[in-house]
Amino acid sequence: xxxxxxxxxxxxxxxxxxxxxxxxxxxxSTCEIEDAVKVLLHGLGEDPGREGxxxxxxxxxxxxxxxxxxxKQKVKDIVQGxxxxxxxxxxxxxxxxxxxxxxxxxxxxxxxxCESCLLPFSIQCHVGYIPSGERVVGLSKLSxxxxxxxxxxQEPQRLADEISSALQSSIKPxxxxxxxxxxxxxxxxxxxxxxxxxxxxxLDMQGWFKESVFSSSGVFKDENHxxxxxxxxxxxxKGIDMEEIDAYHSPPAQSWCxxxxxxxxxxxxxxxxxxxxGKVSPKxxxxxxxxxxxxxxxxxxxxxxxxxxxxxxxxxRFVHWLTNFxxxxxxxxxxxxxxxxxxxxxxxxNGVAVTELNEIHTELNLxxxxxxxxxxxxxxxxxxxGYFGSDEGEIIQRCILQSLVHFYGIKLQxxxxxxxxIAETVYSVLGTxxxxxxEASHICMISRGIEKVGSSTATMAxxxxxxxxxxxxxxxxxxxxxHNATGG
Amino acid sequence: xxxxxxxxxxxxxxxxxxxxxxxxxxxxSTCEIEDAVKVLLHGLGEDPGREGxxxxxxxxxxxxxxxxxxxKQKVKDIVQGxxxxxxxxxxxxxxxxxxxxxxxxxxxxxxxxCESCLLPFSIQCHVGYIPSGERVVGLSKLSxxxxxxxxxxQEPQRLADEISSALQSSIKPxxxxxxxxxxxxxxxxxxxxxxxxxxxxxLDMQGWFKESVFSSSGVFKDENHxxxxxxxxxxxxKGIDMEEIDAYHSPPAQSWCxxxxxxxxxxxxxxxxxxxxGKVSPKxxxxxxxxxxxxxxxxxxxxxxxxxxxxxxxxxRFVHWLTNFxxxxxxxxxxxxxxxxxxxxxxxxNGVAVTELNEIHTELNLxxxxxxxxxxxxxxxxxxxGYFGSDEGEIIQRCILQSLVHFYGIKLQxxxxxxxxIAETVYSVLGTxxxxxxEASHICMISRGIEKVGSSTATMAxxxxxxxxxxxxxxxxxxxxxHNATGG
Numbered sequence: 001x002x003x004x005x006x007x008x009x010x011x012x013x014x015x016x017x018x019x020x021x022x023x024x025x026x027x028x029s030t031c032e033i034e035d036a037v038k039v040l041l042h043g044l045g046e047d048p049g050r051e052g053x054x055x056x057x058x059x060x061x062x063x064x065x066x067x068x069x070x071x072k073q074k075v076k077d078i079v080q081g082x083x084x085x086x087x088x089x090x091x092x093x094x095x096x097x098x099x100x101x102x103x104x105x106x107x108x109x110x111x112x113x114c115e116s117c118l119l120p121f122s123i124q125c126h127v128g129y130i131p132s133g134e135r136v137v138g139l140s141k142l143s144x145x146x147x148x149x150x151x152x153x154q155e156p157q158r159l160a161d162e163i164s165s166a167l168q169s170s171i172k173p174x175x176x177x178x179x180x181x182x183x184x185x186x187x188x189x190x191x192x193x194x195x196x197x198x199x200x201x202x203l204d205m206q207g208w209f210k211e212s213v214f215s216s217s218g219v220f221k222d223e224n225h226x227x228x229x230x231x232x233x234x235x236x237x238k239g240i241d242m243e244e245i246d247a248y249h250s251p252p253a254q255s256w257c258x259x260x261x262x263x264x265x266x267x268x269x270x271x272x273x274x275x276x277x278g279k280v281s282p283k284x285x286x287x288x289x290x291x292x293x294x295x296x297x298x299x300x301x302x303x304x305x306x307x308x309x310x311x312x313x314x315x316x317r318f319v320h321w322l323t324n325f326x327x328x329x330x331x332x333x334x335x336x337x338x339x340x341x342x343x344x345x346x347x348x349x350n351g352v353a354v355t356e357l358n359e360i361h362t363e364l365n366l367x368x369x370x371x372x373x374x375x376x377x378x379x380x381x382x383x384x385x386g387y388f389g390s391d392e393g394e395i396i397q398r399c400i401l402q403s404l405v406h407f408y409g410i411k412l413q414x415x416x417x418x419x420x421x422i423a424e425t426v427y428s429v430l431g432t433x434x435x436x437x438x439e440a441s442h443i444c445m446i447s448r449g450i451e452k453v454g455s456s457t458a459t460m461a462x463x464x465x466x467x468x469x470x471x472x473x474x475x476x477x478x479x480x481x482x483h484n485a486t487g488g
Numbered sequence: 489x490x491x492x493x494x495x496x497x498x499x500x501x502x503x504x505x506x507x508x509x510x511x512x513x514x515x516x517s518t519c520e521i522e523d524a525v526k527v528l529l530h531g532l533g534e535d536p537g538r539e540g541x542x543x544x545x546x547x548x549x550x551x552x553x554x555x556x557x558x559x560k561q562k563v564k565d566i567v568q569g570x571x572x573x574x575x576x577x578x579x580x581x582x583x584x585x586x587x588x589x590x591x592x593x594x595x596x597x598x599x600x601x602c603e604s605c606l607l608p609f610s611i612q613c614h615v616g617y618i619p620s621g622e623r624v625v626g627l628s629k630l631s632x633x634x635x636x637x638x639x640x641x642q643e644p645q646r647l648a649d650e651i652s653s654a655l656q657s658s659i660k661p662x663x664x665x666x667x668x669x670x671x672x673x674x675x676x677x678x679x680x681x682x683x684x685x686x687x688x689x690x691l692d693m694q695g696w697f698k699e700s701v702f703s704s705s706g707v708f709k710d711e712n713h714x715x716x717x718x719x720x721x722x723x724x725x726k727g728i729d730m731e732e733i734d735a736y737h738s739p740p741a742q743s744w745c746x747x748x749x750x751x752x753x754x755x756x757x758x759x760x761x762x763x764x765x766g767k768v769s770p771k772x773x774x775x776x777x778x779x780x781x782x783x784x785x786x787x788x789x790x791x792x793x794x795x796x797x798x799x800x801x802x803x804x805r806f807v808h809w810l811t812n813f814x815x816x817x818x819x820x821x822x823x824x825x826x827x828x829x830x831x832x833x834x835x836x837x838n839g840v841a842v843t844e845l846n847e848i849h850t851e852l853n854l855x856x857x858x859x860x861x862x863x864x865x866x867x868x869x870x871x872x873x874g875y876f877g878s879d880e881g882e883i884i885q886r887c888i889l890q891s892l893v894h895f896y897g898i899k900l901q902x903x904x905x906x907x908x909x910i911a912e913t914v915y916s917v918l919g920t921x922x923x924x925x926x927e928a929s930h931i932c933m934i935s936r937g938i939e940k941v942g943s944s945t946a947t948m949a950x951x952x953x954x955x956x957x958x959x960x961x962x963x964x965x966x967x968x969x970x971h972n973a974t975g976g
Contacts, residue, residue: 052572084540084862086904089912089951096924096949097908107943136904138862139945140933226958233965234946237927237972374572374626416574416624420585424577436584439725445628455595457627458722461584463577470714477721484725 026065032301033061036294037376043291043319045327046412052373053412060376063444064302067113067120070151071303078145079170082138086131098134100174102227104234108143114184115153115310116257118295118318120377120443122208123150123159124181126240128231129167130174130219137171145170146178153304153311156182156256160215168217175218177231179240183208185378185443187258188324188369188410211256259317291319325371325411360472361395362386364483366405372444373412381440381456383422386476388432388465396426415440415459423461433465435476514553520789521549524782525864531779531807533815534900540861541900548864551932552790555601555608558639559791566633567658570626574619586622588662590715592722596631602672603641603798604745606783606806608865608931610696611638611647612669614728616719617655618662618707625659633658634666641792641799644670644744648703656705663706665719667728671696673866673931674857675746675809699744747805779807813859813899848960849883850874852971854893860932861900869928869944871910874964876920876953884914903928903947911949921953923964 034057041048041056048057088099095101110123127142149162164178185208219225295315299306306315362385369380383405389395408421415438423436438459445455466473522545529536529544536545576587583589598611615630637650652666673696707713783803787794794803850873857868871893877883896909903926911924927946954961 055569081543084902086902087908089908089949093915094911094949094951094955096911096951097904100950101904101908102946102948103904104946105943106946109943131904136902139903139930143933143943226961229958229962230948230965233962233969234925234948236969237946238944414572414574414624415627416585416589416591416619419589420575420577423582423584427581437722442627445631455593455597455631456726458590458592458594458725460590460718460722461577461582462588463582463584467582470717473714474717474721477718481721481724 029301029303030058030061030065033064033298034058036298036301037061039294040291040319040322040376043287043294044322044325044412046373052414056374056376059374063375063377064113064298066151067111068151068153068302068304070148073148073151075145075148075166075170078148079137079141082141083135083171084138085134086136088131088134095130098131098136100130100132102128102130102230102234103136103139103142104128104231105139105142106235106238106240108146110147110150112150112152112154112159112182114257115155116255116314116317117259117321118153118299118314119185119321121185122183123156125150125163126179126235127163127167128177128220128227128234129171130176130227132174133172142167153299153302153314155310156180156211156213157215160213164215164217173218175220175225175227176216177220177228178215179235180213181240182211182213182256184211184257185209185380186369187262187321188406209256209258257317259320262320288319288323291322292316295319322371322376327411359388360386360476361389362476362479363398363401364480366398366402368405368409368418368438370409370413370415370418370440371411372442373414375444376412377442377444379413379415379440379442379444379457381438384437384439384476384480385422385426386435386466386479387426387430388434388472390430390432394430396430401426415442415457419459419461423463427463431464433467433469433472434461434463435466435473436461437477437480517789517791518546518549518553521552521786522546524786524789525549527782528779528807528810528864531775531782532810532813532900534861540902544862544864547862551863551865552601552786554639555599556639556641556790556792558636561636561639563633563636563654563658566636567625567629570629571623571659572626573622574624576619576622583618586619586624588618588620590616590618590718590722591624591627591630592616592719593627593630594723594726594728596634598635598638600638600640600642600647600670602745603643604743604802604805605747605809606641606787606802607673607809609673610671611644613638613651614667614723615651615655616665616708616715616722617659618664618715620662621660630655641787641790641802643798644668644699644701645703648701652703652705661706663708663713663715664704665708665716666703667723668701669728670699670701670744672699672745673697673868675750675812697744697746745805747808750808776807776811779810780804783807810859810864815899847876848874848964849877850964850967851886851889852968854886854890856893856897856906856926858897858901858903858906858928859899860930861902863932864900865930865932867901867903867928867930867932867945869926872925872927872964872968873910873914874923874954874967875914875918876922876960878918878920882918884918889914903930903945907947907949911951915951919952921955921957921960922949922951923954923961924949925965925968 037057037060038048041053046053048054086098088101089096092099104126105128106126108125108127110125111120112123113119114121125143125146127146129137129142145166146163149159149166159182160178160180164176167173167176167178219227220231292315295318296306299311299314304311306312364384365382366385367380367382369378371377372379385401387396404422404425408418408425419436419438422438423434426436427434440457441455442457462473466476525545525548526536529541534541536542574586576589577584580587592614593616594614596613596615598613599608600611601607602609613631613634615634617625617630633654634651637647637654647670648666648668652664655661655664655666707715708719710716780803783806784794787799787802792799794800852872853870854873855868855870857866859865860867873889875884892910892913896906896913907924907926910926911922914924915922925946925948927944929944933943950961954964
């Protein structure tokens, strides 16, 4: 082992956010993760040798190592050399500068990995501290220290606690306050049954599960200390709602990860009795057992202890997540639908949104969750479909289109293919004209730091009349804009 | 030389966004830049040995090398291995997937260095392409390629052109469209005289100068091609206004950089006749000449050619920018004001915003531009000041406070000190109670990728009654919130 082979070396060099050329042990850990990913791909019924998947094990290994590099970083090394002498007030008549002058950094974007299911989660971090002893820390170090702990397998409250206690012990200020707003992607099963809950308090606009936590040290330990008002006021200037934070002063009763509330006993590696219905779940198959073992070895390769209490069920949960995206050529029928002319319905007054151009039928914002085949990470968003009805005015019901979107989404995919497949299938039964627009966020791009949280992709497919009649296409695109503008 | 010394090595290792341990030539280039920065610090009247500045040369060198690493990256290396076979439509009845299915990535955040003045500028980049030949490129590569060209000394139109032509030649699609929205920080002189222009079309909310550009290749060369409508429509879904982009189809007549429109002939290294007023500017002093030479050597160390047409005046312009922040203990008087009780004015009905608590006077959103002494990069934002008037109801006029903010801002600074100094000075003449809040964006944090564009810092100083009366403080903070909420 010892040295990187050519393919590895090329990848390392060309990767703008790559790790420094690895030491022997890092190369070893990369190879271990790669082997594990190959097991996972096999378990999903995929051929790891096919073009799109060839480099997936290496990409996954690199992303995971980069996303957990916090295990190898020391706060002391970051803060050391960045503590600067800074005077307080000469007369001591108040709080300012290096003696009591509150410092806040707001809206630090971070990404972490959920210790319950291994999926990345997104964090908006706000840090405040009260300088003491006539010294301040370089402002960028507050983000750096937060990033060290984010780049580990985490859970929101522990992450907040680790950031605040690390800043307290390394800077030795009068106090530290940390507030995190965290977003966790839904699992496909929860996404599907909750797709109408997008305006509920715990589900943000993009269907992510949200949790706000809080941690403090020093003077901030006293909830009634006046510095609290200052910290919360400075957050409020940026639209960060303090009342919401207040509601989370008491930690949630159970883990926030959606996988924790699901019955995944069939993946647990042994039979278990489901406490809610008393049924005994079957033992997992050999494929699943080896997938779980592979994920356990990945966790070990990252330097974590898979037997740590919080990580015990993690491999099962990650495998449970992945098997949602298992390949099957027969699923389309087994899924309970087989799109054909039988699924066409006579047009009715309710049911379908119709544009001004009477014959174009539109179904907007059909949610989907898919898995990027290049990085084994989710991408998710919405699908907009427009089509001309049949001459007899037949249409496809929204629930059928949603199933279609689900079917093509719920596997290892690329967004361009997903867009084409949905369009082709609709066109196969209503062969007049189809347009499909897919809008998505790719966690693989966001969590690797290539793009920021706000970025998104869009792809389009045009068939039949939509590819030849610009007016029809323009009308459909305007319908989406109008729908978005009215908060549809 | 050849090897990094201990201090350098520590910095490299502890820096999460640092460069890989350098080769000999990289170490050499780092040292050259460090030497140049020491010359600049001397020229600014600073002691490079003082605590806050000790590591500034190394920090500047690292940030510059990282910000211009695009010179060493090749697009071919990035795209190679990320071109994936992807089918188009079977029947060819339209555009989808690897044959004609439009792909767009929106809202890619980038940072670049202005070739006219060496200051970083911020970019929101949107890329679209039409796959051809039944293959697509990994979505993240669109951002990566854009980043390669952003990390050089640039100008918006050339940057857009380089991105589109690089994508065209490496992916060989049917066409590429690139749209950039760029923001350039104001120079202090333009910032000051234009502080009322914040709602004008070319100046965004934070006082940055904005430019939108456009570039295309292949089918997008035809402005009337239907794909244009699709690209613009998909941008519009994210609120990106196509009409604004349309307005920039014709490139601007002159460079967008504010330094280009200023008379900086006195920094040019030789006497010049100002074309507008015919005056002969004096020769620059020896200090300025050596600063200009130092910047020229920095540009060379980055691998650029200082004699390239667009770069010829750049060292002078950068030195002109820097000398805004020259240290002087006497400036306060020379600046035209010397805050004393003479500057107090009897309270008048107009002039000053007054809160419900009659005796607290507030001046909100006083703009400032300062220079981070740790990274020699600007930080800028607004200052909010609250104070109790004298017993005789005397107040300080807004223009005096703005001068005060300008005076303490316009030097090598840290935000905590700026906050304290403003508070102390106001307190020295109105010794009852003062509160100062400074809100800022630090380009040093944003351009080095430590935080995202949306992040910001806030610092606070409390003197006298504001440190002892929570009610007064709370009222002042509420006033800011209210002012922000109403768009003040």
